[in-house]
Amino acid sequence: MLRRAWRKALALCQLSLANMLEYRAEIYLWVLASALPLILLGVWSRAAEGGAFPLTRVDFIRYFISVFLVRQFSFIWVIWEFEELVVSGNLSQMLLQPLNPIWRFLSSHLMERVVRLPLVAGVVALCFALYPEALWLPRAGDLLRAVGLLGLAFIARFFLQYMMSMLSFWSERAAAIEELWFVVHLFLSGLIAPLDVYPESVRRVTELTPFPYLIYHPVNLLLGRPVPFTRAALVLAGWGLGALVLQRLLWKRGLERYSAMGV
């Protein structure tokens, strides 16, 4: 059984990688289009020179380079793909095979990371060339914990968005929910500004949401700053698991509504 599962995973990953390599130019454009943290890097590092902030100029530079890096590995697009599949009826092809479609989406997301890796490395190297004073290497332990947290953040984010994708069975524009999510994510995850600059009361509220665990905490781990690792891991696992349970329920209900239009 394990051998069969491994063969399926390998075949799916090989197919996804080959497919993603065909779209490498588009993926590289996505990487460049997600350079918002690098723009904010310039803004915040300049602001830090003249204001009283809890982070220094170099801290800000390192923070936003890390945000850029973390975001590259937690970016999820499954809702757009799933919505298109439901609206066009192309989901039918997947439903006809004895394999849950989630594995196809998961493998394509994972292999897309592999394809974007060289350009991401290049952009980070360019940042360090522009800001040599910000060059640093995370401690091995921190790096390991950050990778672990980033993996959990990816899984939680994937399941959360996949759960929201199920709304495509009820609405033709389910992806609009993701756009609303993104606005909140922008402010509460630490993407637009480190949570350190927010008032304490706002920070306490953000800790009740999954957002800071997706960006802010993994970034802080890379920077060697104190992070409630166990709590962060449990929160991400909890959100991921909750989303998965809800997704299963919505999937079952949604399939009863699915009309396989366009077929």
Add this chain to the structure above:
Amino acid sequence: MSAIRVRGLSKSYRVAVKQPGLRGALRHLFQREQREIHAVRAVDFEIQPGEMVGFLGANGAGKTTTLKMLTGLIRPSSGHASVAGQVPFERKRAFLQDITLVMGQKQQLIWDLPALDSLAVNAAVYEIPAHEARTRIAELAEMLGITGQLSQAVRKLSLGERMKCELLAALLHRPRILLLDEPTLGLDVNAQEAVRRFLREYNQRYSATVLLTSHYMADIVALCPRVLLIHEGQLMYDGSLSGLVERFAPYRELRLELAQPLELSELQRFGEVETLDGLSAVLIVERSLLMSTVARVLSELKPRDLAVSEPPVERVVGKLFMAGSLAAQPPPAAPPDVTAGGPPC
């Protein structure tokens, strides 16, 4: 045990109705009107293992909705379907291993990659051992005549080659039940014939059950001794193709080689004139009047040659759908106006 057994199968949809224009849009915002569409109504039929059955009906008659229910893509509103001994909508692994659905206008192969890449995933998904998958791919590719095309990107293949690759992908797991929705759609005559030949061979080699809808009556004539005819969601006919013609087209074609040119009005005395081209003419004559009409034609027109034939099936079915005469039971007594022709489905 039947390969496919359907009892009282029905599917209804509720669709929103919206009037055109700004007023309609505003009204729709506050007061949604919905209409119930009965796509399939209490359909009953059985198909035995190894049978090849044609599924005929005009656009919107309920063919594709029925196929979607038989493959478990949509849940029936009422009634029961059993396919390969399973309830389709439960979509159990054993069921999905036994069936396939080929849709002429849809594709499962990845556009930018060679078909072999997609086939490798299908082999893994259906848990076909690698060496067995290679043997099957080689065998099916040879039957389809696409051995050299499997390593080219799908987007670079011709429509016919792409359809053959789709068929290969859909049959790699060697399903016992094939549900084919317009498998020759858009193909040229040669590609259509190749697909038909392949389907016949697959059916014979693996005793596969085939339920086929097609826009091209030639597919049905070539492959299906039995047809189901559905109209406005109701099954109107289940039997042989020749029986369908007998039942719904009780007329014959009278082909004449005239001794001298005649006016159209002179020929119209004997029946409806389908064509008149110089000395060649084709008349449509009601079957019950055939003998007396032939006698009259022979004595009054003295033609050089006379032949009686059945009208082409595609014209009969096309005319039935065009005229909407299926709603009337029993079928119309007067011969339909076949000169109008038209698409069969």
